[in-house]
Amino acid sequence: MAFNKESILNTCPPWFRRAGSANDVILGVMGRLVRNLRGHAFPGWSTAEGRRAVAELLLPAIRRCPGFKSAHCAEMSELDYGMRRALLERRQISPCMAARQDGCHLIISKRQDTVVMVNEEEHLVIHSFNSGHDFRALTERLNHLPSVLEQEFEFAATPRNGYLTSLPNEAGEGVQLYAVLHLPALTLSNMMPQVNRAIEKLQLNIAPFYPQYGEECGNAYVVYTAPAIYGTMGEITEHLRDIIFRLAERENQVRDRLLDMHRLGDHFLADRVNRSYGLLRYACTLSQQEWVEAISMLRLGVCCRFISPTEGTEEELLGELAGQLIRGGDYATGSAIPERAYPRQATEPEKSRSKTIQTLLNRTTLHTAPGA
């Protein structure tokens, strides 16, 4: 199947829509799996001919795999800057892949939950996404394609080093797992520096989900494993799952504490939520950063029962807000909105946001006291 840009950009991937539906704190999980073919130079060192030879081997085999028969396929040289940027913003490709040209191919599954990159930093790189904290579905999807390809090709691996990668300190299981967390209470309570230190000691890493807007934008963070962490896929998954559930527990404890303070007359939390609601309700245009911040607070408001849905269930509303938080307002041009003085013509992403806001707010009711 050819690469249908409109179809990809205009369709919201299901994992976005259902993000976080299973948990207030864990929005989604992502995985990255890398493999290299034996007997071929790594893409960073090989020539364009070498990369093409690897692509000619891998592409037909990938297209034959179940789930990829109707996938979107393109060589990177065919994609323009805007498309590359959109895919990068959606975390569907890596920065390295965004800069690739000849001999480097991109395959996006029809449901957009699996992206295969041929000749990124390694010969075969698979990114997979799942809503909530369903690691089992994620790892099954990650392992599916390599297990099929393994019958046809020999991957570069040694018993001592595991799967070999172009960076020797990343050789091993060849898997990195990421979890996207929404931690507004911990952020508002200035507890993120302690969380960062604790995560580092547990051999995991934490980074902001929107690093371009600072450390705490949208109170969304990514906790991820190091590429060559020792252990099997199951052990890596269990380690990450254990830590993110502890973080979620801590976040919920702090939310409870903030609610207790609210009941005792400290309206800090209510003020933040109501301000965001007002901004979304009455602002004419919003930058992507403002949008993400406001959506984050709105979601906290729903979790703490300051805001309730007028139609549908609370879980649906939380899932939708989580999806909006991960999407960051709009694709492709969302982060490129120029800062201009008001009044001005609203940009397309802003108009799109405004429409989404109206739909969202029409489905919500703001309460003055939580739990009402």
Added chain:
Amino acid sequence: MRGIMAGVKKCQICGKRASIYLTQIINGQTSDLALCETCAREKGLFDPQSLTFAEKFFPEVFKQKVDKLVRELINHAEAEQPAHTESRPRGGDMLTECPVCHFKLEDFRSSGRLGCADCYSVFADEIKAEAAADSEAEAPSDMGDAAESTPVRRSKLEQQLQAAIAREDYETAARLRDELKTLN
């Protein structure tokens, strides 16, 4: 979220991460040196307590030292033999180019990346040495610290203590305070 450290040069003597870079141009011929702090100190090129920045880079004695070291390194590289032996200094008798993909040892040292799966066996010793150097660098106290004089160590610890207090990392601050007490 990967490859953050790609492009960091390695010390040409021990292979650790380099922190001092020297470029010498004589009669149009350029020689580059990348050294870690420990090796630079061992070679007498670096003593922050006794030399000012200008003194470090301009006196005649210092120039002679750099000349000598550059000559040593060039001669050392020329004397490299292709045969592989067990007891060899780093970069001495190892193959300097992968016979399969023609990736060079110096490329690995400068980029930290390899050319193909066979490079793992060709540059096995170098990879092992780098991994050891990395784990040493990550350890709380390294060889460089042990070799430091007490006043240097004390001032470094005091700086680290202030930084730890500033970022409210009281656990580290307490450890640094105890280390300072031991030094005093």
